[in-house]
Amino acid sequence: MSSRESILNKIKQNQPKEINELPDLEPLKAFDGDVVGQYKTVLKGIGGNPVEVNNYEEIIQYIQSNYAIQKRVLTTLPELASIAKLDWKTDDPHSLENVELMVVKAHFGVAENSSLYVTDAIMGQRVATFIPQYLAIIVNKKDILPKMHHAYERIGDLDYGFATFIAGPSKTADIEQSLVLGAHGARSLTVFIVA
Amino acid sequence: MNSDKTIQHSDAATVFNKNVERVNWHDETLWFVREKRDRSAHQIPEWELLRETASQIKFNVLSNIHDYLVEFEENAKKNGVIVHWAADAKEHNEIVHSILKKHEVTQLVKSKSMLTEECHLNDYLADRGVEVIDSDLGEYIVQLRKEPPSHIVLPAIHLKKEDVSETFHEHLGTEKGNIDPQYLTESARQSLRNTFLTRRAALTGVNFAVAETGEFVVCTNEGNADMGAHLADVHIASMGFEKLVPKRKHLGVFLRLLARSATGQPITTFSSHFKKPREGKEMHIVIVDNGRSVQLGRPEFKNSLKCIRCGACMNTCPVYRRSGGHSYHNAVAGPIGSILAPNLDMKKNADLPFASTLCGSCTNVCPVKIDIHDQLYKWRQVLVKEGYTPKSKTIAMKTMTTVLANPTVFEIAGKTGRFMMKNFPMVVNNKLNKWYDNREMPEVPKESFREWYKKNGKANKGKKDE
Numbered sequence: 115m116s117s118r119e120s121i122l123n124k125i126k127q128n129q130p131k132e133i134n135e136l137p138d139l140e141p142l143k144a145f146d147g148d149v150v151g152q153y154k155t156v157l158k159g160i161g162g163n164p165v166e167v168n169n170y171e172e173i174i175q176y177i178q179s180n181y182a183i184q185k186r187v188l189t190t191l192p193e194l195a196s197i198a199k200l201d202w203k204t205d206d207p208h209s210l211e212n213v214e215l216m217v218v219k220a221h222f223g224v225a226e227n228s229s230l231y232v233t234d235a236i237m238g239q240r241v242a243t244f245i246p247q248y249l250a251i252i253v254n255k256k257d258i259l260p261k262m263h264h265a266y267e268r269i270g271d272l273d274y275g276f277a278t279f280i281a282g283p284s285k286t287a288d289i290e291q292s293l294v295l296g297a298h299g300a301r302s303l304t305v306f307i308v309a
Numbered sequence: 310m311n312s313d314k315t316i317q318h319s320d321a322a323t324v325f326n327k328n329v330e331r332v333n334w335h336d337e338t339l340w341f342v343r344e345k346r347d348r349s350a351h352q353i354p355e356w357e358l359l360r361e362t363a364s365q366i367k368f369n370v371l372s373n374i375h376d377y378l379v380e381f382e383e384n385a386k387k388n389g390v391i392v393h394w395a396a397d398a399k400e401h402n403e404i405v406h407s408i409l410k411k412h413e414v415t416q417l418v419k420s421k422s423m424l425t426e427e428c429h430l431n432d433y434l435a436d437r438g439v440e441v442i443d444s445d446l447g448e449y450i451v452q453l454r455k456e457p458p459s460h461i462v463l464p465a466i467h468l469k470k471e472d473v474s475e476t477f478h479e480h481l482g483t484e485k486g487n488i489d490p491q492y493l494t495e496s497a498r499q500s501l502r503n504t505f506l507t508r509r510a511a512l513t514g515v516n517f518a519v520a521e522t523g524e525f526v527v528c529t530n531e532g533n534a535d536m537g538a539h540l541a542d543v544h545i546a547s548m549g550f551e552k553l554v555p556k557r558k559h560l561g562v563f564l565r566l567l568a569r570s571a572t573g574q575p576i577t578t579f580s581s582h583f584k585k586p587r588e589g590k591e592m593h594i595v596i597v598d599n600g601r602s603v604q605l606g607r608p609e610f611k612n613s614l615k616c617i618r619c620g621a622c623m624n625t626c627p628v629y630r631r632s633g634g635h636s637y638h639n640a641v642a643g644p645i646g647s648i649l650a651p652n653l654d655m656k657k658n659a660d661l662p663f664a665s666t667l668c669g670s671c672t673n674v675c676p677v678k679i680d681i682h683d684q685l686y687k688w689r690q691v692l693v694k695e696g697y698t699p700k701s702k703t704i705a706m707k708t709m710t711t712v713l714a715n716p717t718v719f720e721i722a723g724k725t726g727r728f729m730m731k732n733f734p735m736v737v738n739n740k741l742n743k744w745y746d747n748r749e750m751p752e753v754p755k756e757s758f759r760e761w762y763k764k765n766g767k768a769n770k771g772k773k774d775e
Contacts, residue, residue: 118394121598125550126375128606134368136555139562142355142362156575207540208506226353226565227575240587241539244532244579262561262576269557271522275585279564281576284532288447288463290470291338292490297446298498298505299532299579 145260149225150307153258157228160282161295162303166255170194173252173306177217180304181248185214190238191252207241216246216300220280222257223305224265229281230305231265233274240276244284249300251280254308315638315657318664322632335467336630342463343624345573346674353569363562364678367615370553371605377520377553378596384523385594388585393595398428401597405430405512405545406437408593412543414439414510420527420534421445422514423461423618424547424597426640427653430512442504444533446497453480459634461641462571462620467633501533511537515548515594516617517563521556524584525594528567528577535581544586545593549601551614563617566676570619604652609687613648615677622671622681628664637661644671648684651692659697662688723757 115123154164167173170193177183177197188210189198194217202210218237220230230251234240243249259265265279284299295301326332350356370377382392395401401424409417417434419425419441431441431452443452447464451457453476458464465473470488477483483496513534518525525546527534538544554560568574586592605611623629623643634642639650639658644665650658662685671681692698693706712722729736731753738745 116394117396117400117598121394121396121550121596121602122375122378124598124602125378125605128602129374130368130372130605130608130611132372134365134372136369136559137362137365139362139558142359142562144355160574160578211502211506229576229580239539241535244535244539262565263558266558266561271557274582275587276581276583278535278579278581279576281574281578281580284530284578286446286494286531287572288445288450288465289473289490289493290468291341291463291466292470294491294494296498297494297531297533298444298501298536 139263143261143263147225147260149258149260150255152260153223153225153228154307156225157282157305160228161285161293162228162282162305164305164307166307166309168309173217173308176304176306177215177250181215183215186212187215187217188213188238188242188246189217190236190242191217191219203238205239207239207245210239210241210245213246215248215250216242217250217252218243219252220257222259222265222268223253223307224259224262224279226261227279227281228305229279231269231277231279233272233277235274237276243278243280244299246300248302248304249280249283250304250306252306252308258307317660318632318636318638319660321636321638322628322664325633325636326631331469332631334469335633338466339624339630342572343621343674346570346621346624347573349569349573349575353565359562359566360676360678363566363617363676364615366554366559366562367677370551370555371611371614373555374550374553374605377555378550380520381518381523381553382596384521386523388523390523390586390592390594393593395595395597395599397599398597401425401428401547401595401599402430402433404595405547406434406439408543408545409434409439409510412510412591414543416440416442416508417510417512418442418444418504418508418537418541419512420514420529420537421448421464422512422547423458423640424514424549425512426458427599428547428597430547442501442508444501444504444531444537445529446494446531446533449497449501450476453477457635457640459642460620460623461618467635502536505533505536505540508537509541510543510545511541512545512547513538515546515552516567517554517560518548518552518594519555519557519560520553522584524557524582525552526560526564526580526582528564528580530574530578532579535579538583539587541590543591543593544583545595546583547595547597550596550598551601551616567617567619570621570674570676600653604649607652609691610648610652610684612679613645613652613681613684615679616645616649617677619676621674621676625670625674627666627668627670632664637664644681644685645679648681648688651688655692655695655697659692662686662692663698720757720759727753727757 187198223230283295283303284297286297287293393404450465459467474488515525516528568577629643647661665685669682
């Protein structure tokens with residue numbers, strides 16, 4: 115008998131016989147408050163930087179005055195072609211090792227934890243949001259949802275190879291509980307909230 | 310590990326307690342994390358409903374785990390993932406090694422996986438010429454020091470920055486005496502970045518696996534699991550079979566609870582959902598039993614399989630905080646580890662359910678409502694019945710039973726005790742008496758309550774309260 119069969123047999127024999135129904139998740143969705151306000155407060159609390167803008171022009175201006183754009187800046191968004199390269203999506207992921215700034219757009223954000231949801235369809239490459247020194251993510255104001263339950267409702271049965279929630283810059287507190295931003299991933303995260 | 314060499318929790322704790330200042334620091338540091346958890350939980354008005362919902366989902370999983378596993382496997386295969394089944398630690402390690410061998414890989418980068426600690430994968434691979442580098446900063450630190458992690462979420466929580474500084478000076482050539490966490494973290498970042506860029510195989514743990522979709526979720530703050538997996542040709546994910554949730558939407562419940570319970574963060578920086586391998590690359594999932602199916606069949610202890618490994622029970626535990634993770638001689642320390650460990654090896658881990666005051670704080674903070682302190686109490690009963698507890702403890706308990714069951718014996722024992730303590734204090738105030746280790750013996754009363762009542766009880770009868 116293979117391990118698969120023997121494990122499954124043992125589980126079948128030993129798993130509790132009582133029926134336990136799955137609970138209703140609807141009551142957890144209750145929310146009254148300022149979704150965008152909470153998003154910004156939580157993001158600041160975890161070391162992220164919210165910036166409200168009206169259009170891509172303002173995003174370009176912000177990036178030009180706050181990042182070293184003479185270094186390697188990449189994006190998935192044609193609107194940013196004047197300051198960032200677009201032709202890297204099929205490159206060897208290791209070649210992204212020297213990227214200074216990556217700019218992508220999220221499907222949506224979540225107010226309760228300030229996370230942003232991205233899938234490989236809009237990341238260019240899976241490693242794209244992890245390997246750059248700095249990360250900026252754009253999200254439409256109307257796409258900020260209250261809680262994780264709303265997030266999964268929106269995701270539904272979306273197909274993807276990889277998806278991730280990103281909340282703030284990468285961080286660690288493994289040395290005596292001292293918080294350090296920039297563990298292995300981005301050292302900072304700017305979130306452009308587009309009106 | 311050789312079970313004969315295992316140092317009992319209480320003995321290891323005695324050594325840990327020799328440095329009073331350091332124990333106090335350890336205690337306070339973990340309590341600080343517990344307080345962060347409280348602040349975070351209190352911001353969610355429906356926190357208790359969230360815990361209850363998570364608990365109910367996990368109960369449903371335990372009752373249907375067979376079907377969910379079959380469903381998960383089927384969907385994962387459809388997604389192009391290769392699924393393996395390991396009955397025990399040995400088979401898990403063999404599977405991982407065979408995958409690496411097939412790809413002629415001799416260097417593996419690993420993100421945090423308590424399961425691989427449980428299976429002692431690093432040692433197994435090292436013996437076969439495979440170099441493993443742990444990429445979580447805390448794990449990296451303890452790996453360089455050749456120590457196991459002392460906490461499932463905070464692997465190096467027992468170390469001070471001076472210790473890390475020395476370790477990095479020795480292994481990474483950092484400035485001697487520079488104890489700045491920012492500087493030390495940056496040095497590890499540089500060193501590990503090179504590791505990520507040069508490894509062709511990455512291993513990660515699994516926080517949650519979804520039966521409905523065949524995907525699995527890995528949560529990190531550092532981004533190390535993603536850096537490893539997205540740059541490697543081969544991604545191996547090791548999971549205990551209890552990591553399943555029925556549907557994708559259930560992740561919303563657990564992702565809300567996990568980080569808040571663990572460190573007080575609203576969510577980990579990255580909650581990555583792996584569904585399909587990158588084009589032309591390989592993704593493997595190793596589903597591990599290693600005693601879990603046995604625990605599933607123990608009605609008193611099956612609830613321990615609801616655990617999502619947040620570590621909240623450790624941070625709040627007065628015994629863990631003052632004895633340190635290494636005293637538990639098990640991959641998972643603290644209250645939850647003390648329920649899981651006897652299932653793996655009753656003889657070796659018989660001491661662990663006794664490493665608790667049964668205060669119940671663990672149960673109160675558990676995000677999936679595991680009755681941790683009740684289970685610790687129940688393990689004690691099982692272990693005594695099975696004969697795994699020390700003789701001295703059994704004899705003492707039996708003696709107490711006789712004394713407490715018989716009023717005459719109780720009276721004589723009391724009188725003898727008071728007489729001895731008064732006239733021959735050395736009989737109790739010595740090193741053989743464990744109770745005396747950290748306490749003064751009480752002053753000896755002149756008489757027992759019973760004696761006092763015989764004299765005064767009748768005289769006071771009929772007297773009205775004033």
